[in-house]
Amino acid sequence: MQLDNATEQRLNEAVSYLRHKSNERLWARLYQKILFLLELEYFKEHGTLFIGLKFKSYKYGPFSEEVANALDNPQAVEHSQRVQEKLDEILERYDLKDYSRSNMQQAYTQIIDHIHSLLFYHLTPFGHIIEFEKYPIESLFERLETKIDGEFLENERGEFYRLRHQAKGLTCQFLT
Numbered sequence: 001m002q003l004d005n006a007t008e009q010r011l012n013e014a015v016s017y018l019r020h021k022s023n024e025r026l027w028a029r030l031y032q033k034i035l036f037l038l039e040l041e042y043f044k045e046h047g048t049l050f051i052g053l054k055f056k057s058y059k060y061g062p063f064s065e066e067v068a069n070a071l072d073n074p075q076a077v078e079h080s081q082r083v084q085e086k087l088d089e090i091l092e093r094y095d096l097k098d099y100s101r102s103n104m105q106q107a108y109t110q111i112i113d114h115i116h117s118l119l120f121y122h123l124t125p126f127g128h129i130i131e132f133e134k135y136p137i138e139s140l141f142e143r144l145e146t147k148i149d150g151e152f153l154e155n156e157r158g159e160f161y162r163l164r165h166q167a168k169g170l171t172c173q174f175l176t
Helices: 005-021 028-046 065-072 081-093 101-117 119-123 150-175
Strands: none
Touching (some): 005 028, 005 065
16 A cells, blocks of 8 residues: 555654664564554544554454565654654553563563454454444443453354354255
8 A cells, every 4th residue: 555645754753763762673563563552542532543554453463564664664764752752652551661572572462462352353354454433432442351362363253154154054954
């Protein structure tokens, strides 16, 4: 997807700031999750996206091709105070400060557990774009109180489709 200039600029600022803040040690998968949370939190507050990124729902959390492309071709740009403040809020919330392997693993686990607990994430099929605007604002806050990981969700979806197919077959037999 082609980004407009404002979206591309803000994405480059965010990536540049995170690279600078972590001394280029932040894991790529954490960039994805942090920027997803940035978009989600901003959307909850303002009803619009902060950067304008599209994320797809996947087994191991949300993924944006635009973020991946920005990480493949990072640009050292000066970041705005607003980008810095918004990212610092998320980094602080998940206690991501020293960028050691153990600190990043702990933050990743907390972030992915949070994302997997969000009801709307469960309602978005894997491989589909997560569209916050399709859900009522209050449902963006709804959480499931169980620990469900991506593999469990994928297995459950597979079971659901298998049962649905089986039910259709039984319906056809019943009607004939």
